[in-house]
Amino acid sequence: MSDILIVDDERDIRELIADILEDEGFVTRKTGTADDCMREVAETPPDLLILDIWLKDSDMDGIDILKRVKLNYPNIPVVIISGHGNIEIAVAAIKQGAYDFIEKPFNIDQLLVVIKRAMETSRLRRENKSLRQKDCTSSKMLGESPSFRTLVSKLDKVTKSNGRVMLTGPSGSGKEMAARYIHAHSDRSKSPFVVVNCAVIESDRMEAVLFGTEGADKSKSFGLLEMANGGTIYFDEVADMPSVTQSKILRVLVDQRFTRLGGVDSLKVDFRVISSTSQDLHSAIKQRLFREELFHRLNVVPISVPSLEDRSEDIPVIAQYFLKFFHNTQGHALRELDEEAASLLQTMAWPGNIRQLGNIIERILILSDSTGPIKAVDIPKDSPETSNGPKTNVINPSLAMLPLRQAREAFEREYLMTQIRRFSGNISKTANFVGMERSALHRKLKSLGVVNSGKLISD
Numbered sequence: 001m002s003d004i005l006i007v008d009d010e011r012d013i014r015e016l017i018a019d020i021l022e023d024e025g026f027v028t029r030k031t032g033t034a035d036d037c038m039r040e041v042a043e044t045p046p047d048l049l050i051l052d053i054w055l056k057d058s059d060m061d062g063i064d065i066l067k068r069v070k071l072n073y074p075n076i077p078v079v080i081i082s083g084h085g086n087i088e089i090a091v092a093a094i095k096q097g098a099y100d101f102i103e104k105p106f107n108i109d110q111l112l113v114v115i116k117r118a119m120e121t122s123r124l125r126r127e128n129k130s131l132r133q134k135d136c137t138s139s140k141m142l143g144e145s146p147s148f149r150t151l152v153s154k155l156d157k158v159t160k161s162n163g164r165v166m167l168t169g170p171s172g173s174g175k176e177m178a179a180r181y182i183h184a185h186s187d188r189s190k191s192p193f194v195v196v197n198c199a200v201i202e203s204d205r206m207e208a209v210l211f212g213t214e215g216a217d218k219s220k221s222f223g224l225l226e227m228a229n230g231g232t233i234y235f236d237e238v239a240d241m242p243s244v245t246q247s248k249i250l251r252v253l254v255d256q257r258f259t260r261l262g263g264v265d266s267l268k269v270d271f272r273v274i275s276s277t278s279q280d281l282h283s284a285i286k287q288r289l290f291r292e293e294l295f296h297r298l299n300v301v302p303i304s305v306p307s308l309e310d311r312s313e314d315i316p317v318i319a320q321y322f323l324k325f326f327h328n329t330q331g332h333a334l335r336e337l338d339e340e341a342a343s344l345l346q347t348m349a350w351p352g353n354i355r356q357l358g359n360i361i362e363r364i365l366i367l368s369d370s371t372g373p374i375k376a377v378d379i380p381k382d383s384p385e386t387s388n389g390p391k392t393n394v395i396n397p398s399l400a401m402l403p404l405r406q407a408r409e410a411f412e413r414e415y416l417m418t419q420i421r422r423f424s425g426n427i428s429k430t431a432n433f434v435g436m437e438r439s440a441l442h443r444k445l446k447s448l449g450v451v452n453s454g455k456l457i458s459d
Helices: 011-023 034-043 062-072 087-095 108-137 146-159 175-184 206-211 243-255 281-286 292-298 309-330 339-347 353-367 404-422 427-434 438-447
Strands: 003-007 027-031 048-052 078-082 100-103 165-168 193-197 232-236 272-277 301-304
Touching (some): 003 034, 011 027, 011 108, 027 034, 034 048, 034 062, 048 062, 048 108, 062 078, 062 087, 078 087, 078 108, 100 108, 146 175, 146 301, 165 175, 175 193, 175 232, 281 292, 309 339, 309 404, 339 404, 427 438
Parallel strands (some): 003 027, 048 078, 165 272, 165 301
């Protein structure tokens, strides 16, 4: 329950306000002097302060208290009340940081509306501050591979614009990280970054979550659109947004305005829109599951986020990031990957992409008793063929059915392609690792019938 401190030198006024607020479910504290007020605030800062402008038998008046509270506790909203109110006092109070000013005798309904609005505004500011703090720690991009550098180059080009961006790529590939990177390097970086998890929010709640609500008593619940005002809103897995909501979001993008559910006032908003999907939106449009007009509004700048297998050269760097992350957040010992373990991770399949890699690293840290370097033997095998115990065959059964020469060629082909993928198509790095001259490796690949299949192969 919200805690409200009432400061007024008239006992009857203190008791009246307290009775009204307690009937509404608030917890109240009451005091009549400046010294008692500052003592209460210092011991337990309230969620809101109702402050009389004139206080008998006190060295400070309400404006003096307001200044000190706002200096030391800037997040506490203050509502000023006075029986001697005039426009000069009201202006002075607002300039010093008061949320609002109410004259005595006050209307009870007016008092309740002001208090509820002040507390809702305070909550929104705290949430926005929390969102901004979170953004600072989750927008760092990691990698050195060619595909990663291409991605970052594209992201850098859109950071200074206000154009809408559509991020595509497989689930777990880091699309939200890319969105946060755009926001953190934009002119809106000091404003909120708000995530809309379209695949998680229940369809019958989506509009209330996005637009907020407004009751007949003027009570309000802020939605995500309002929270994102001035900053960036990120529609994660936008293909899962209900069709009815798609139409309303399209209207918001056109008009830059919306109305809370149950409300009548049109609210103007200014935010940047970034969307993402792991689905084929063109197919969804053909099936009438996604509005084509909305797609064109969102898909101003399309950017593809590569899968982890397409940037396997970055796996050791990302794995080391997770090792440090779990050390800082869960208290696990800070460990390193040895070279053999890093090489093994680079050759594994990653259908779950970066999210799967993080899960593997966390599992290793939880189940391992060691605090030394992580070795290849510590890495669990997630593929179905390795999940039912050790293999009884020494070699791949398909190779056992081939003559020696063909089996050797098949092995060499698979081995070299695995290493090429590991080094993101870089032939020079591959040749150095396998112990061949670059020209010899080119000849070997040609003799094995290995050609560029669309993925990057470079020197």
